[in-house]
Amino acid sequence: MDSNLREIPVQPIAFEHGLTRFAESLAKGQAKIVAIGSSTTVGEGNIAAYPGRLLSFLQLEYPNANITMSNKGIGSQEAPKELQRFDTDVIAQNPDLVIWQVGTNAVWQPPDQNPPSFEKTTNAISDGLIKLRNETQADVILMDLQYVPAVLTPAKKDKALAMVKAISDLAHDAGGNVFRRFAFMTALNLFDQVSFDRMVDPTDNDRLHGSEYATQRVSWAMKIAIVGGVDKARSSIAAKTS
Numbered sequence: 001m002d003s004n005l006r007e008i009p010v011q012p013i014a015f016e017h018g019l020t021r022f023a024e025s026l027a028k029g030q031a032k033i034v035a036i037g038s039s040t041t042v043g044e045g046n047i048a049a050y051p052g053r054l055l056s057f058l059q060l061e062y063p064n065a066n067i068t069m070s071n072k073g074i075g076s077q078e079a080p081k082e083l084q085r086f087d088t089d090v091i092a093q094n095p096d097l098v099i100w101q102v103g104t105n106a107v108w109q110p111p112d113q114n115p116p117s118f119e120k121t122t123n124a125i126s127d128g129l130i131k132l133r134n135e136t137q138a139d140v141i142l143m144d145l146q147y148v149p150a151v152l153t154p155a156k157k158d159k160a161l162a163m164v165k166a167i168s169d170l171a172h173d174a175g176g177n178v179f180r181r182f183a184f185m186t187a188l189n190l191f192d193q194v195s196f197d198r199m200v201d202p203t204d205n206d207r208l209h210g211s212e213y214a215t216q217r218v219s220w221a222m223k224i225a226i227v228g229g230v231d232k233a234r235s236s237i238a239a240k241t242s
Contacts, residue, residue, distance in 0.1 A: 010184065010221075011224065012179065012180065012184050013180045013184070014225065014229075014232075015226075015228060015229040016178075018230070018232035018233030019097065019139040019233050020233040020237070021097070021137050021138055022138075023233035024096075025065075025096040026062050026067075027065075030065065031062075031066070031067045031096045031097070032067075032096050033054075033070070033096070033098075034069075034072060034095040034097070034098050034099070035050075035051040035054075035070070035072060035073065035101070036085070036099070036100050037072075037099075037100060037102060038075055038076060038078065038082075038104065039073070039075040039076065039209060041101050042074060043073070044201070047215055050215055050218055051069050051071045051099075053215065053219035053220075054226075057220060058223060058226065061227055070093050073101070076105060079106070079120075079122075079128065080116045080121065083124045083127060083128045083131070086128060091135050095136065096139065097140075097141070097226075098136070098138045098140045100125075100142050102121075102142060102143065103121065106118060106121040107145065107151050107163050108151050118163065118166075125166075125167065126173075126174070129174035129176055130174065133174060139176075142177070142179070144163070144178060145160055145163060146185055146210060147182050147183075147188075148185070148207060148208055149196055150207045168180075185199065185218070188217060
């Protein structure tokens with residue numbers, strides 16, 4: 001792990017909404033997170049995926065709570081197939097917080113892999129957010145695309161930017177939050193001047209998956225955003241009770 005992550009200047013964009021359910025569960029001493037998505041979630045190669053790293057960070061932040069993480073990632077999947085798993089892999093878990101990493105494969109996957117269309121993907125995200133709102137009490141975070149060469153080619157960049165915007169709009173309309181990974185990694189590259197060679201797994205010929213360094217930075221940024229969401233919820237609850 002690179003130096004002291006607390007001193008890193010680039011920060012994630014704060015969540016729009018407080019994480020009320022997760023904050024209340026932490027206060028009760030027991031909180032469950034379900035992470036669903038594709039290879040970013042389940043892991044790729046020899047690099048440990050973000051959910052386990054995030055759990056370790058949150059356990060250190062909230063030592064008085066028993067926080068569990070259920071990793072329901074499946075490599076190469078996209079929103080339509082992930083939505084089909086919601087009943088068993090998400091709702092049945094009775095989560096307090098759901099992190100849904102989504103959107104990349106619809107942009108990146110070549111035609112011979114039969115990726116879902118942009119419309120099918122965004123419709124599935126919308127339907128999934130409604131389902132989570134109606135059938136759980138969980139706070140919901142969408143994680144958008146990674147900022148990496150694989151989705152920044154001339155043929156893919158416009159679609160990637162459109163997907164990032166669509167995810168933001170869908171979360172806003174549904175009252176959910178977005179972990180803006182694309183913006184955070186853009187800042188790493190442009191402002192912290194972290195090269196793509198350092199941000200991308202050196203064993204990945206597709207230039208799609210994050211390196212050890214990038215995965216750790218993203219996991220730490222997710223922790224900062226979640227802590228901010230918990231603090232926002234606690235402030236709101238305190239204001240109402242006073």
